[in-house]
Amino acid sequence: MTDLQQHPAQKAIDRFGRTINYLRVSLTDKCNLRCVYCMPEDMIFRPQAELMQDHELMALVRVFASLGFNKYRLTGGEPTVRQNIVDIVGGIASTPGVTSLSMTTNGILLDELAAPLAKAGLQRVNVSIDTLDPARFKRITRWGSLDKVWAGLEAAEQAGLTPIKINAVVVKGFNEADVTELAKLTIARDWQVRFIEMMPFGDVAGFAKEQIVTDAQIRERIAQDYLPLEPVGVANGRMDGEARMYRFPDAKGEVGFISSVTMPFCASCNRARLTADGVLRLCLLRDKEVDLLTPLRHGATEHDLKRIILDGIWHKPWGHGLSDDIVPLTRVMSQIGG
Numbered sequence: 331m332t333d334l335q336q337h338p339a340q341k342a343i344d345r346f347g348r349t350i351n352y353l354r355v356s357l358t359d360k361c362n363l364r365c366v367y368c369m370p371e372d373m374i375f376r377p378q379a380e381l382m383q384d385h386e387l388m389a390l391v392r393v394f395a396s397l398g399f400n401k402y403r404l405t406g407g408e409p410t411v412r413q414n415i416v417d418i419v420g421g422i423a424s425t426p427g428v429t430s431l432s433m434t435t436n437g438i439l440l441d442e443l444a445a446p447l448a449k450a451g452l453q454r455v456n457v458s459i460d461t462l463d464p465a466r467f468k469r470i471t472r473w474g475s476l477d478k479v480w481a482g483l484e485a486a487e488q489a490g491l492t493p494i495k496i497n498a499v500v501v502k503g504f505n506e507a508d509v510t511e512l513a514k515l516t517i518a519r520d521w522q523v524r525f526i527e528m529m530p531f532g533d534v535a536g537f538a539k540e541q542i543v544t545d546a547q548i549r550e551r552i553a554q555d556y557l558p559l560e561p562v563g564v565a566n567g568r569m570d571g572e573a574r575m576y577r578f579p580d581a582k583g584e585v586g587f588i589s590s591v592t593m594p595f596c597a598s599c600n601r602a603r604l605t606a607d608g609v610l611r612l613c614l615l616r617d618k619e620v621d622l623l624t625p626l627r628h629g630a631t632e633h634d635l636k637r638i639i640l641d642g643i644w645h646k647p648w649g650h651g652l653s654d655d656i657v658p659l660t661r662v663m664s665q666i667g668g
């Protein structure tokens with residue numbers, strides 16, 4: 331049923347009729363920060379030899395692109411700590427079929443890298459900032475400096491990696507008081523500030539479940555501290571990818587809510603993930619995976635890899651099981667690629 335003959339157009343379609351054309355590629359599981367909701371401070375990383383080498387990564391990207399995957403986001407771990415990051419971006423950007431290439435980064439290294447990355451073909455960045463308070467930023471990231479990230483944001487704007495999107499995970503007891511100042515960044519800047527509900531993974535799952543802050547709670551707080559946000563377009567806010575969009579009256583930018591836990595967007599999911607160890611992860615929040623690196627290392631042809639990918643995508647789970655207390659256990663976010 332799911333052999334190549336059943337996919338004459340060789341497009342990646344799942345058994346629910348969703349076309350999957352968006353690949354999030356994790357370039358490394360390593361990171362130069364240790365955010366409390368993402369990884370423990372003494373995180374152990376995989377040996378380099380177990381991760382995709384540059385030529386393996388490029389071989390897999392070419393196969394995905396030939397299956398209609400046109401949209402790519404580089405992530406991690408922290409993608410900017412990957413060796414040869416500029417060459418990798420250049421290689422993916424020039425792969426036939428790739429039309430969109432962006433990156434999710436903590437921004438720490440962007441002041442040096444924004445210009446060369448843009449030149450190599452990167453189009454946009456999402457930068458993760460959970461608070462504008464330097465002391466709280468340090469508490470959440472354990473090792474981070476907000477000044478470095480601001481310098482990175484300026485470099486990204488200058489390099490044209492726009493529109494800039496800011497990702498903020500809201501964690502009870504850490505930064506729920508910061509949401510208003512973060513949202514107000516959009517008044518004078520055409521940025522998109524997106525609040526992300528914390529999701530439970532592996533060892534940090536208990537922590538996440540207790541400290542989740544919902545989008546309704548965030549909007550209430552912003553309305554109390556400043557002004558109510560207004561939905562853009564429709565009653566619940568127009569969707570921009572996975573985010574529901576709101577804005578302050580007369581603001582230049584917009585505020586988005588990514589509520590994967592309380593308002594899942596599984597019906598319109600068009601994405602899959604390639605982990606740094608070369609595994610196709612079919613849903614962020616389900617442990618179902620298909621190994622691609624081992625077959626590649628054992629001599630699988632492009633035709634073989636296409637078949638493995640199409641079969642995997644066909645069996646992509648419908649959605650997550652968080653409401654039934656089914657939590658992903660095999661990997662934390664940094665090992666999947668958020």
Ligand code: SAM
Nearest residue numbers: 368406407408434435436458497528529663668
């Ligand atoms: N290091 C980069 C960064 O921080 O932007 C890219 C990888 S990081 C895993 C991608 C995104 O996942 C970040 O915006 C981060 O805040 C978010 N994230 C990490 N752990 C999360 C969790 N448990 N729930 C929700 N989002 C999480």
Ligand code: SF4
Nearest residue numbers: 361364365368407436
């Ligand atoms: Fe690193 Fe990003 Fe995880 Fe923070 S969220 S520890 S920056 S991978």
